[in-house]
Amino acid sequence: MNILKRITIVSSIAAASFCGYAYGQDFQWKEATSNGYTYRYVTNDPTAARYYKLKNGLTVILSPTKKDPRIQVYVATKAGSKTDPADHTGLAHYLEHMLFKGTDQFGSKDWSKEKPLLDRIDALYEQYNQTKDEAKRKEIYKEIDKVSGEAAKYAIANEYDKMMSGMGADGTNAFTSFEQTVYTEDIPANVVDKFLAVQAERFRQPVLRLFHTELEAVYEEKNRSLDDDGDKVFEVMFANLFPNNNYGKQTTIGTIEHLKNPSLKAIREYFNTYYVPNNMGVIMSGDFNPDEMIAKVDKAFSYMKPKTIPAYNIGQEKNISAPVVKEVVGPNPENIMLGFRFPGATTRDARMLNLVGNMLTNGQAGLIDLDLVKKQKLLSAYAFPYVLKDYSVLLLQGRPTEGQSLDEVRTLLLQEIDKLRKGEFSEDLIQSIVNNEKKSLIEKSEKYSSRASILMDEFTSDIDHRTSLEYIEEISKISKKDIMDFAAKYLQDNNYVAVYKRKGEDKGIVKVDKPTITPVSVNREDQSPFLKKIDAMPENSIAPVWLNYDKDIAKNKLGSIDVLSVKNTDNDLFRLYYHFDSGKWNNKILPLAAEYLQYLGTKDKSSETISKDFYRLASSFRVNAGNEETYVTLEGLNENFSQTLSLFEDLIKNCQADQAALDAYKTRLKKARANAKQNKGTIMAGLRSYAQYGPQNPFNNVLSDAELDALKAEDLIRVLHDLFSYQHKVLYYGPKTGNELTASLKPIHILPAKLKELQKTKTFVQIPTDNNKVLFAHYDMVQAEIFWVRNSDPYNVSITPTVSLFNNYFGGGMGSIVFQTIRESKALAYSTYSYFSLPGKKEDKDMIMAYVGTQADKFNESTTAMNELLNDLPKSEQLFETAKSGLRKTIASERITQDGIIFNYLRAQKLGNNSDIRKTVYETAPKLSFADIQSFHDKEMKGKNYTYCIVASQDKVNEAEMKKLGEVKKLNLTEIFGY
Template sequence: AFRLPQAGSKDADLLTLVDKILYNGTAGLIDLNLVQSQKVLRAYSYADILQDYSAHILMADPKEGQKMEDLRDLLLAQLDKIKKGEFPDWLLGAIINNMKLDETKEMENNSSRVFKMVNSFILGEKWEHSVARIARLSQITKQEIIDFVKKNYGDNYVVVYKRTGEDKNVMKVTKPEITPVEVNRDSQSEFVKKVLAMPVKDIEPVFIDFSTDIQQLKIRNTIPMYYTQNKENNTFNLYYVFEMGSNHDRKLNMAINYLKYLGTSLYKPDELKSEFYKLACDFGIYTSTEEVYVSLSGLSDNMEKALQLFESLLADPQPNEEALKNLVSDELKNRADAKLNQDVILWQAMYNYGIYGPKNPFTHILSEAELKALKAQELIAIIKGLNGYEHHVLFYGPQSAEAVAEALTREHKTPATLKPVPEPVKFEELPTGSTAVYVVNYDMKQAEIMMLSRGDVFNKEWSASVRLYNEYFGGGMSSIVFQDLRESKALAYSTFSSFSTPDKKHKHYYNMAYIGTQADKLPEAMKGMNELLNNMPLTEVAFTSAKEAIIQSMRTTRVTRTEILFTYERARRLGLDYDVRKDVYSKVLTMNLEDVKKFQEKNIKGKNYTILVLGDKNAINMKTLELYGTVKVLSLQDIFGY
């Protein structure tokens, strides 16, 4: 990290451009020389521009066996390239175009608009100065940047290495006695009463009409396209959606990750990245257990050129054996790192174990031997074959639907007949027939508890009840769970409960309760959560607040832009052909606390749970856990599958 001058200065503008030359996510020196070339596991930089002074921070994660000092030298070498002027002349213009694109996208969002004003205020900048930032940056020359880096980036940096080891200086604090605080849920301050009494004209809700807000077309009479027009600005978003994922092919994730390091017969990998950046467009591929999203976005003026580039990559990826070797090595390093990450252990590995058992989507991956046996050509074949499967298209942009369909008919390379997606490996959501407790031993001072209980399959008639119950009982800082366990009794540093809706119509609801607490508070915390789940406190004031929060949220929320298309996608997967929020709003208006009580008694009270506990088993009271059900200690290999 380097310390540099404050916001509002010419140096802060120069810092902004230096950072983008180093790292812009696509064509910066760090992007191409370190990440794309696989010299590090991860690397990036960012400029922290503040009122007193600014900081330029460069970060990298090591590959297996790589020294921290080597990472430092690789990062500093990118700064040396700037000092020597070793970055392309076109890059500055491309940075400005991409910053204009980013600002256009940011200004679509109310929070971003407000933050821009807040940031201008707290940095002490005049508003005119803030809004003219890109215009100023566009006037800065390459030589000014070279001179700035030579002057400000020498040996004047701080370097921090995070190493594995034991902290010998840990201080222990005696556990204090906690006196519960009485939660005054039914009282209101005079100030709150005054605010609530202010006259406010209600805003009427607006719901999506899929028949008018989305236009449906066909590409070559075979590929469905769902289209919503962008009437705000000159940007577009294009998605190819395949209803297949790692459950259908375990090699798919590796093929998708491999694509990022490939070029075509016309462009080397770094050249391809640069070409996209010049166009102020970007592509991405997201894969999950059941879906693949292939995306392209950017300035609509350049959409067709970007589409041609992207389609050429999908149709003509060139194998790179060295890149595959590095990819496999990095994947194994990532897997080892995942076993050290509390969030991955609990929210991915243990969660999937709790839902499906030892054979589940999280463990449905290639073994180390299978990874090392992968051949470049078989991954290339998967990439080339992707467009040959049935899929549909989502598009949001200023172009007419007909113009988009024509462009895709010309450029989207598919065979005359599309193959149906392969059958997936099916994983059954296990019934919660009895309460079982699974403990994973992990060296930590805290304990994290997740409780899962399978409910019925999706029922659209429950949508309003689920929303109101979650808001009232476990959804936020004013919910029953948070107020009781954290605010009143100080039994948790984080806690919530949610009755979660499935993403597909054949899947089940799940009631989840979470507590993050100190290991020595686990008995009281679990007792407290169970009492709340089985005997939900009833308070009209909290219920009225929860009900009003939902009503006001639905009145003021507007589903716009690409979210219209994704709302349709979510509805379709649940077997719905309309915006279900309409049902939620109309029903919540007439619901009362008794309705929430009945829902809780039917779906939550007295249910069995799969209880997942992450913590140091020597610090956890195992006798307490045995009160809830049979306790089984799992290893990391049990839950990760490797």
Template sequence: MRLRTIFMSIALCTLATLSAKEYSFITVKGDAMQTRIYTLNNGLKVYMSVNKERPRLQANIVVRTGSRNDPAETTGLAHYLEHLMFKGTQRFGTTDYAKEKPYLDEIERRYEQYRTLTDPVLRRTAYHQIDSISQLAAQYNIPNEYDKLMSSIGSEGTNAYTSNDVTCYVENIPSNEIDNWARIQADRFQNMVIRGFHTELEAVYEEKNISMASDGSKEYAALWKLLTPTHPYGTQTTIGEQEHLKNPSIVNIKNYFHRYYVPNNVAIVLAGDFNPDETIAIIDKYFGQWKPSTNLTRPEFPVQPKITAQRDTTVVGQDAENLMMAWRFKGDNDMQSDTLDIVRRMLYNGQAGLIDVNLLQKMKVQDVGIDVDGLHDYSAFIIEASPLHGQTLQQVKKLLLEQVDKLAQGQFSDKLLPAVMANKKLRYFEGLQNNRTRASYMVDAFVNDKRWEDVALQIQRQEKFTKQDIQRFVAQHFGSNNLVCVYKEQGVDSTLKKIEKPIITPIPANREYESALLKSIRLSKTTPIQPVFIDYNKELSLGKKVNGMPLIYKRNPNDGLFVLSFYYDFGTTADKRYRDAADYLDYIGTQNMTVSQLKQAFYNLACQYNVNVSANKISVTLAGLSENMPRALQLLEQVWHKAKADKNSWSSYCDMVAKSRTDQKQSQKANFSALWDYARYGAYNPTRNICSDKQLRATNPQEMVQLITNLTRMPHSVLYYGPLSEQQLINIVQREHKVGKTMLKKPVNKDYQLLKTPQNEVLLAPFKAKNIYLRQFHNEGNQWNVNKRPVEILFNQYFGGGMNSIVFQELRETRGLAYNAGANYVAPDTKGKDEYFYTHIISQNDKMNDCLRVFNDIVNNMPENEAAFDLAKQSLIKSIQSDRTTRYGVITSYLKLKQLGLANDYMQQVYNALPKITLKDVANFARLNIANKTYRYTVLGDEKELDMKALEKIAPVKRLSTEEIFGY
């Protein structure tokens, strides 16, 4: 299918519902999303885009306010309100609001007094009093009842986010639960009650501590400070300042809520499978009586002065050094955004941009990323880059500015702009397969005051751009005199001050209670969605061969996109060189084409190839526009058979690998990932199973190329999803895919083996930070059996799988110990492998003992509550009913099941078994598999700030060095 030109036209339409009420809506002719935009009488906007692929819909509620609107004296207010919106209303989250309210009022009053105190002793006393009254209020609180409501309707991905201009509440619901969802949300947005304040504040403290330790967050804040020095984008962070978080005001939060959480400042965004005519009537039924603000305003700020001289600053932290540079532009709803989007893609697109061709493919810098940060008042064109070993940040900056100047001077191929547009169309239509992507377009339009015709028809405007247009724009706006730079250097950040842990008495979970609203929603009757389980014999063609290789074929009847993959069932555990061999291909050309010519040729065809290597499989995948597949396959075969290595490029590649490994050692997440691999597998694990720097440098690069070339002479399968008929595909692959006449012996995987945990152990690896990463790992060698899967899945849902789980309630909701906590009983991905269990938490160093104590308590004595269990089961059933595996995912799911030794979709077995599983079954599972077991405690943290005696009471502490966990 060719991507067709869309013509602009706006239509105003009306519809008649069953109640005969008419609703007007706006559409744009040619809009690929077929979006309807309604405005109810109270000003509430409703965006709708129908996508029937799955019987679910993304349902977001967007408030047009964020940290930009926070009062300067109480920053972080919008973000904290987002957290409190999950605490309930007068109708849910409480057993008796009338009895609870006096205590809530008293807590509110005392916080207003508390925030005026400066004496530490008086503050501790006042906080202790607040904590005591909170205990009295908590006897009526039903923590997490919002999450229970969402679980009862089968919602997935319950969450929210706050940024500069937006606070957005996110749900993904089954299409038969729209009425229940609207009923809950209307109450939530009109009648929010602030409760559970001090424990949730502690979760925000945790989030702030994580943010302060993030070098990326610090860089971003510093960058916007340079761009907008007297605007909240530059003067305030979304989470807020420490002093403000220490002195919160419930009064200010309520005032903020009543000012901005009004229907004429809110939009409902729906994308997925639903009937718009019926749905708008439902929304009007529940939201139509919401009173609008007659005096809706927001703070306005002086226009930021032009940047006429380069500004820069330095940020210090533990992560590897890098550079962030940016230019400031008008707000995201200005037509400048059209051009900025194209400039970004022309500079960097992963294949043929100027930075790709002139820097990355020639290995002149370590890494580069570009983003257009489009905010309401101002936008920023941001380039972030990492240096090579021995390269200064100033040198990196000079190289990047040279590429920007090339764009201004027109020093680029005439084919680049048309190729950028073709690939943008491709990515746009791929994105529309995902409801979250559709929703993101609509959210962005509402928040940034964009006319929908400007959003829907952006591609058509951009197609009119000429090479000269791009040159002029870049020459005018991308100077060295209006540039800002943040230099991220390595060092100790002496400005970091951890928010100290207050003394909090845990509030009761009150799992035995439920509000009348929850009961009503839980027992409500909806037309069930019938589950669909894959019959692979119907969905796939499995019998034929091409070039002697098994073919797995599925036709794409929806669009002109294809995926063609050559699949091998061995990987780095057979030969650890495969990953480097695949990565090296990105930096070399063929006997006839340079690497840049090769990448540009693929890009011009709106196709791309990828060699993906994992522990036990390799896939060489080609994807893009089907009409160009034959030519793209010809190019891929040139890569496969004619790739040309040379010593200089190999030497540069080895330098980049060495620098990347050094950088990884500075990353907290990378350190914990390496430690976790060591804890599960020991010294032979995915992190350590790599070629050493010495081995790489001693390798003849042509050997690496030959490894990839030899894949064509090894047994593999051909996987295809696209619009071609099976015979058309076979003809093309037989003609273009060159398979060796003599087949080589397939290498054998040496799989990683999960270690057993016969006794308690403590592994500690060092990383200087204000927080720890902590996991408990248990494996007693039980091999997975599909017959156990129904209970396992339900256990995960009940115990550790989300906001309604036992873990979330105990670790975060009732005690405020962590921002991030979970647990999971893990099934293997290969037949004959062990299953295992782990817990996970990120928390402050001084909370480690509390985290361990609570986790051990709930693991050894899993709380049992029938109501919570029934909700977990109901949620899981509804999720299975509305789940669909489609497109290329059918092929990948078939291969995963085959790896487990299964031929059929076992989720049908799970679904059929769920109604009969009882809480007793899950409790027995927990007692047999996780309770009173021995664990390997895995801790990444700063030993000087940890209670080592507490760890030593568990078991002798084995200290691992950074070099040991990484293997280099």
């Protein structure tokens, strides 16, 4: 339920909502009736979406597709943080969390005894909310904690999640943003009757049980945002772009003051106001008959009664007449963000904004891509259209390279805006964007999940589906003058907000302190009658489909190299990979050469021209050098297959050394390496690698500063020119057969008479976890992050079924033992999990991993709680049977398709397996008992040694407490990063 993550991605989805699926078609709204239900649809819509409006006003959007026996479902409410009461911000997000707690029918073992206690808690929170005296507030909270403990004895924690898990659901979650709260599930197609029964009950009359522990999870979420400079920049940006609109006046997660003073009465009133059928939508895409499905949905939700939705005051914003400049301070590297305001999602100008965003940044040939990224004038830069219902925003962000000020970054970004106004761009760029949108929209229609996502965002933003489908045709008519006029109107040199992210200590942070919470019961063995009724409902079985590596993959030869392919029978897209069984372990400059390639040209073409050529073809290339494997990836339209491959082959074989480009790259790389030391996630990755492999490990297997300084352009060019002289494979998913592919490759991918063998000169070996130890890295943060790492035994294929079932039961989801205990019962973390990890190749060892991200003042309690679970496995036969059922249903409805078949085969080869291991898991899981996973836990986890990787502020986590866990080693950044 990560709202802040959703905030960062929703705009790209919203922008995608403007994108159609076909070109040159006649799109018209029509009406039809089938099975007694009238619906609207758009002609020539590849999603075949049907739009129903039920008698009570509920919108139902159905997009059937038979590719996978699963269904992506969104239950969406047109209400989010912008409709929060001004005196209870964060309320929509609170409510989202509480919609997982059940009703009077499920989530309770005895509702008649639970209800009076919940009523008492309601009254106590109202008293707490209205009391200002801190001493009295503490006394009230003690009573809340006491009564909550009594009420929890009758609650069944995570019963919703258990029902979903037992159905084989995937991605059980929800998100809240400015104007939407959305509940998401990906379910097997055969459990839809059970699913709808649960959803109908879920939204009937939710009970706000286990509130004080869930509120603590929201506190944790707030504190995580305080540790994220990006979130703080975003909040400041919107506060200044929208001083009169709730986009800027209210944050989705709410203020600390309001978090500390919740009102269950206000939450219930919000639900009764906005969770009504005429303000909600059920969006489904997947394997179903729409005539049957609409009748099922109608039956499930017909009890809902429509209500008048309160009028929402958008809040008119005044024009910005002079740049608004603000600052944010924090430990992350410096950057600057610029924001321009635009009209809302349903307007033509918002669609134009999406086009303009692509003109600035499209990853290949946008103005910022070519002028600032390709020419290495900045460490990084991009433009990002953020399309929302009331208003839209164009965000530009840039990171300085070494010795560069944020003012210089700002000037460079504004110069690109100026080029739009002056028309300093090729009109061909517009047509190239059209070509790439065509390809992008084919990709979006491939998967049922992405179809549902687009349709859902259109619904919550009130975007007309026909308008979306007409987007490509609309932008194909846009002229250069149209862009210039648009930029002159909205992108002026003085009508923006600039937020400078400075490096330093943020002394204004006020974290949400932990209240005293007594752990509550989770009642794992209990089941409500409702759950039993759901379990008893009939369902048709789905037959699993296993991969047959001999039949599903065409195996050809091109000279001495293997060509593995799977035919694309759905559309005209291809993906081709050149795969090398070697990476940076054996050649530390290979990743640098791969990155350097994007800045190079040939004798006949500049680097900029090559990027434009790829983008014009709606194609792209990437070179990724991992630890032990390297991939060259080419993708695009089948009609441009030969041109795409020829363009890349010419580049990699004939690229010319450019010392100036290398010097700029080195400067930027040093800056990026310095920035990495300021990122807590990257620091933690380094600690984990240190825990696995010791002081010399894959993470710090990089060039030293001296080695980097000594590197010459010719060194990198030699690696690139020589790449295809080594043994490799060709992997392909596309419209060509294996024979057609090899015939097409032969004149393009010309190989030497004899390929060189890849030399594996370096191997990192996992070290024994022979004693408890702590690896600590200081970082100025509110929270503390702890990873448990243990290296176990070499790979053993026979334990795979046990591992799969154990992970489902122990630490893999919101219904798991770890989540229930650490978050639901003890309210110690927003995010926590644990799993047993099988290696990627048979020579490596298994690993045990566990994680808690918690407030620093809960460090001792959190580590104690996880260690208790690692030492003693709680037993719940009910949860065990749910985990077993869910595992089999997930596997039965899973379909590995496209190039996923090839990658699955390659993984199996590395592990020494000759067949689809899922078959063994599926057939063995029913035979496993709880005693089997108990024995597994005792053997692998109980009483074992662990390396604790801790990233936290040394001022907030006591060293003496860490020493109780094991020998403490404080690592400096040079030890972690290797430079």
